[in-house]
Amino acid sequence: MQPADATKNTIGKALGRIPSGLFILTAGTGDQAGAMLASWVQQAGFQPPLLTVAIAADRPLVPIIRQEGHFVLSVVAEHEMALMKRFVRGVPPGPEALAGVNHRPSGAGVPILTDALAYMECRLKQICDLEADHLLMVGEVIDGAILREGASFTHLRGNGFRY
Numbered sequence: 001m002q003p004a005d006a007t008k009n010t011i012g013k014a015l016g017r018i019p020s021g022l023f024i025l026t027a028g029t030g031d032q033a034g035a036m037l038a039s040w041v042q043q044a045g046f047q048p049p050l051l052t053v054a055i056a057a058d059r060p061l062v063p064i065i066r067q068e069g070h071f072v073l074s075v076v077a078e079h080e081m082a083l084m085k086r087f088v089r090g091v092p093p094g095p096e097a098l099a100g101v102n103h104r105p106s107g108a109g110v111p112i113l114t115d116a117l118a119y120m121e122c123r124l125k126q127i128c129d130l131e132a133d134h135l136l137m138v139g140e141v142i143d144g145a146i147l148r149e150g151a152s153f154t155h156l157r158g159n160g161f162r163y
Contacts, residue, residue, distance in 0.1 A: 008161050015160020022076040022153040024087050024116065025053060026098075028064040029109035034093030035101075036061055037084060039155070039163070040134070041073060049141040051122065054134040060092050062135065069124045070108040071139060074116035078151040083115065107143055117152060120144040 025038040040054035053073070055062060065071050076083050083101075091097045103111040106121040113119070122139025130136055157163065 008159060012159040012161040016157040018160070019154050019156055022084055022155065023053075023073045024076060024083060024113055025055070025061065025071055025073055026103075026111040026113070027061045027071040028068060028093050029105070031095045032064065032093050033111050034061050034064065034091055034097045035087050035111070035113075036090035037087045038073065044138065050125065051120065051139055051141060053137045053139065055137060056133060057129075057135050059090060061090070064093060065124055065137065066127065068108070068110075070106070070110050071122050071124065071137070072106050072110045072112050073120045073122065074113035075118040075120075076153040077117045077148075078153045080115075080153055083113070084153065114147060116147055117150050118144065118146045 020039040021041060023038045023041050024035055026033060026035045028034050036059060038053055038055065042052050044050040044052045051073070061071075086101070098111055102114045104114055106112050108121065110121065112121070120141045121143040123142050124137060125140050126138045128136040128138065
């Protein structure tokens with residue numbers, strides 16, 4: 001059910017003030033790898049290190065993450081518009097998904113974007129079906145590193161009812 005216009009203008013603007021980072025989520029291996037921009041990411045635990053990622057339920061990477069059980073989050077650098085624009089709509093899995101993008105495989109074979117600031121390789125712990133338009137994926141961080149120094153790309157949305 002869509003919220004009423006009044007709700008979009010009040011609650012939506014408040015939700016839009018929640019800051020979020022920008023990450024490139026990759027999943028799959030080899031010619032079946034794909035990538036998408038993710039912004040709803042949050043650390044969720046220390047022992048073990050956990051994070052959550054909200055992903056639209058209809059994204060092509062959802063079945064790959066379910067099947068493979070791993071994903072990687074690469075941290076986008078501040079003002080790194082090229083990476084952001086490349087993956088903003090998601091890139092369907094396949095041989096062309098990461099063409100022209102510098103990457104290497106993680107321990108599980110999932111692409112790590114080597115031009116990112118940092119990466120976190122995650123083993124899928126749970127998928128929470130919230131009976132909404134997004135699923136909440138919980139991942140245990142099993143590897144990660146800073147790849148270069150710099151500030152992370154963060155943003156605010158004008159309205160919390162759209163990206």
